[in-house]
Amino acid sequence: MSRNDLSPAVEDSAEGCPYVPFALEEWEREEETWKNQAKRRVKKQFACSAARAKSLFLDSVPILKWLPQYQLRDWILGDMMSGLIVGVLLVPQSIAYSLLAGQDPIYGLYTSFFAGIIYAFLGTSRHISVGLFGVLCLLVGQVVDRELAVAGYPSETSLNDTNVNSTVGFDCDRSCYSIIVAATVTFTAGVFQVLMGLLQVGFISVFLSDSLLSGFATGASLTILTSQLKYFLGLKLPRAQGWGSLIKTWISLLQNLGQTNYCDLITSVFCLLVLVPSKEFNDRFKSKLKAPIPFELFVVIIATLASHFGHFHERFGSDIAGEIPTGFMPPQLPAWTLIPNIAMDAFSIAIVGFAITVSLSEMFAKKHGYTVDANQEMYAIGFCNILPAFFRSFTTSAALTKTLVKESTGCHTQLSGLVTALVLLLVLLLIAPVFYSLQKCVLAVIIVVNLRGALKKFGDIPSMWRANRVDTMIWLVTMATSALINTELGLLIGVLVSAFCVLDRTQRASAYQLARAEHKDLYSNPKHYKGLQTHPGVAIFRYEAPIYYANQALFKKALYSAVGLDPLKEKARLKKQRKLSKKQQPAKGSGDPEAHVTDAESSRVFLPRSISFHSLVIDCSPVLFLDTAGVGALKEVRADYKEVGVRVLLAQCSPSVISSLERCGFYDEKSENKKILFFTICDAVQYAQSLPAQNGNCESVC
Secondary structure (H helix, E strand, O other): OOOOOOOOOOOOOOOOOOOOOOOOOOOOOOOOOHHHHHHHHHHHHOOOOHHHHHHHHHHHOOHHHHOOOOOHHHHHHHHHHHHHHHHHHHHHHHHHHHHHOOOOHHHHHHHHHHHHHHHHHHOOOOOOOEEOOHHHHHHHHHHHHHHHHHHOOOOOOOOOOOOEOOOOOOOEOHHHHHHHHHHHHHHHHHHHHHHHHHOOOHHHHHHOOHHHHHHHHHHHHHHHHHHHHHHHHOOOOOOOOOOOHHHHHHHHHHHOHHHOOHHHHHHHHHHHHHHHHHHHHHHHOOOOOOOOOOHHHHHHHHHHHHHHHHOHHHHHOOOEOOOOOOOOOOOOOOOHHHHHHHHHHHHHHHHHHHHHHHHHHHHHHHHHOOOOOHHHHHHHHHHHHHHHHOOOOOOOEEOHHHHHHHHHOOOOOOHHHHHHHHHHHHHHHHHHHHHHHOEHHHHHHHHHHOOHHHHHHHHHHHHHHHHOHHHHHHHHHHHHHHHHOOHHHHHHHHHHHHHHHHHHHHHOOOEEEOEEOOOOOOEEOOOOOOOOEOEOEEEEEEEOOOEOOOOHHHHHHHHHHHHOOOHHHHHHHHHHHHHHHHHHOOOOOOOOHHHHOOHHHHHHHOOOOOOOEEEEEEEOOOOOOEOHHHHHHHHHHHHHHHOOOOEEEEEOOOHHHHHHHHHOOOOOOOOOOOOOOEOOHHHHHHHHHHOOOOOOOOOOOO
16 A cells, blocks of 8 residues: 555455554564673773773873874964963963952962963863863852851951961961962862763763853852952952852942042053953954954053052052062962861862863864863863862863963964963063062953953843743843852752753643645644645644653643543543433333343443544654653553544654663553554554544554
8 A cells, every 4th residue: 555545544355454564673682681781881991901001091191192293384383372372361360360269369370370281281172271260260269268267367358467277277377278278179179070080970061051151150250240349449348258249249339438449449440441442452353463462461561560650559558469479389288177168169169160161172172173072171170170289279170261362363282271381480480579569459350351251141131032032041040140149059050940941841842733745754733834634533643752750741631632632531421421321211121112222332322423533643753762651651541542442553663762662561462452663654544544443342452
């Protein structure tokens, strides 16, 4: 019989057999026990050979792969130029972000120096720049301020900076203890990241969507902006702690406006008037400029000279960077006793740092046609935190702004990161003390100006809403929670909202009847396309979601609504009619010829007249998976419809769905529910049309 024939199939007169659909011969499969599976996987994972050992070593240190293939003549100029430019830009930004993390300027330079070198050896991305990222610096700064308060150190506004050793076991001042806390947080976060790499959980990055990360970064940017306003105004205020820190900070700022330092305010306004237009200039003409003009460095140099020769600190009380030593300090161990207090903070920092790094790595790898290893990225960023933590550094990750600069200035490999480290080394050994008189308000302006990209997202809300309302809601909730309540909580709320949105999509899945295009094996929604025809006596239903415990009841409800027949209500109505029929029958022996109507005859009299189909075909092609509850729902649908004379057929099931049906006992070879697979809807329809219509007592064929 032709598949394109819409007329009902008839039984073969000789054989009396219905239409037989096309069948594939399955391979005989032997179920592997979980013990054998475990043995096989362990053997594969720990198999040892010279080739495997070499491969693992090269995968662990990617620089050994690309460095021997380095195209010196074609790449060296671009790598040198991009590394030099990023190094120049990193000097003022490293000093500025130290302020955000609650550290002295020298520690920001240490962090950028060590992170760049380590990532150049261990990272798989050719383009990203690893260093200080504003959101992570904010998170570290919040932990530092909290632990300083717990340890009993005076606030940063106090002039009494005495040593404290009675409660924390460290005989050092506030600055010393600050970097101890930050380094311990960094070390712990790095350990978490390496452990996640060992457990091969790099896939978790896919659960942090772009809208979630963007909303989190924007909310944190609002908190960063608010935290820097006190430096704009020259106010000496402690950093607000706990939930609602942004609101608390604004209240504190408004209450202390009368104490504004006008020298800092004028300097801040001047720097803003220079840096904002210059940043826009660099962005607008980046295609024409060989490299962005380092306006930040120019502003820092000019402001430092003005502060030094104008004696702003002595005459006006401006807060300055202070002494920045040269060289490196001896390594020190993290504070092991602090780890229980900061473990949860370090875990959230580890997740954020890894997610940002992997997102940027994959974005630039896709753009330039190569691949990155998410698990190796986890190792790389983990060691970028573990090793520098012994040298008084704090948490790092990839940074978008510097990465864009590297890419636009001709970067080809991570050799540019080594060039950047050389620039920072020169500053650390010779130039750092020059910035003694630099006002902190200038550093605050640099931080705020670098938040422009995240803050511009507010202007994209209308277009985001038009493109995808669900993603926009995730962005808004994550942003608002991160800004108004708590930064770490914002990330957690964003993940939960994203998960609920995915769950909600399976709860509100599209469900509709299908109809066939003329002379084609093409089925679609007749509400969307013209000229589609339905099959006489056969209803075809599609549910565009997996069927599992959370939506199995909604699946049945959608099915009953789409085909216009609820078998449960129909059975209840028939049962009620039968009872009424029995009550209305005259007593036996009364002489009434209608008194001997049998129950079977009565049931046929009261069969529903509204059923326009005798077979129901469920298109399972959009059903990605079934769990036990999902298979149970299909069993119930089949049994309920059988009682009202409708057979249920499944078409276009994927192998995983077929496997779930077999394991959960949907097919039973001993009963009439034989295993008949329909690889196309057309096969199922022709099979249904070749069978006689069932009455209420017939068995379903499935």
